[in-house]
Amino acid sequence: MNDVHKTESESTERSASKTSTRRADLRARLVAAGRAAIAEGGLQNLRARDLAAAAGCAVGAIYNVFDDLDDLILRIGADTLAHLEQGLAAPPGPAPEPAEELLRLSRFYLSFARANKALWRALFEHRLAGGRPAPAWYLEDQGRLFALVEAPLARLLPDEPAASRALLARTLFSAVHGIVSLGLEEKLAPMSEAALEGELERLVRAFAGGLTIRRTGEDPWKD
Structure with missing residues (x-):
């Protein structure tokens, strides 16, 4: 029984770690995309739809990490x-x-x-x-x-x-x-x-x- 609980706990931790890594990766891609957008056209060039396209995510995903x-x-x-x-x-x-x-x-x-x-x-x-x-x-x-x-x-x-x-x-x-x-x-x-x-x-x-x-x-x- 202890082995079962240990396996479940390890699985949960791995899943949480993967989720955290994916979130961090998405945040980094969005920051990079936003930085490029501002560098190209100023702050007014920052648009959620364009950021999502550049980062390869849905618009709603932006608000999952920011x-x-x-x-x-x-x-x-x-x-x-x-x-x-x-x-x-x-x-x-x-x-x-x-x-x-x-x-x-x-x-x-x-x-x-x-x-x-x-x-x-x-x-x-x-x-x-x-x-x-x-x-x-x-x-x-x-x-x-x-x-x-x-x-x-x-x-x-x-x-x-x-x-x-x-x-x-x-x-x-x-x-x-x-x-x-x-x-x-x-x-x-x-x-x-x-x-x-x-x-x-x-x-x-x-x-x-x-x-x-x-x-x-x-x-x-x-x-």
């Missing part, structure tokens, strides 16, 4: 954030001066936005239905990116409270994002790549220089 299209879009966004995080991660070797590290991060953000414009735009265009806040797991993904900015700020301002550094990281990101967005979208005027990169460097160095003055009382740019 709560709704918002959930799917968030997962695509998380995939974009993961690629961005991978590129922003510090390279091996000694850490550069904080200002240089902040400049490296800003330059990569610009290059990523330039190379993945539609997916980058989608991160900021998407709004959850009903004004719902982003889920905790998505905010954690965002938080890891801000932590990469906070690290050089911690070396630049070692006595700054963590909460204040977190706010500074978000302030700098907002400024960098603004320049990148205005430059790539040409909202104000056409701007060459060299001019855009130059303005980005000007901003980051001014920001870092201001924080240095705040810490030491000395102007790093003064002769």
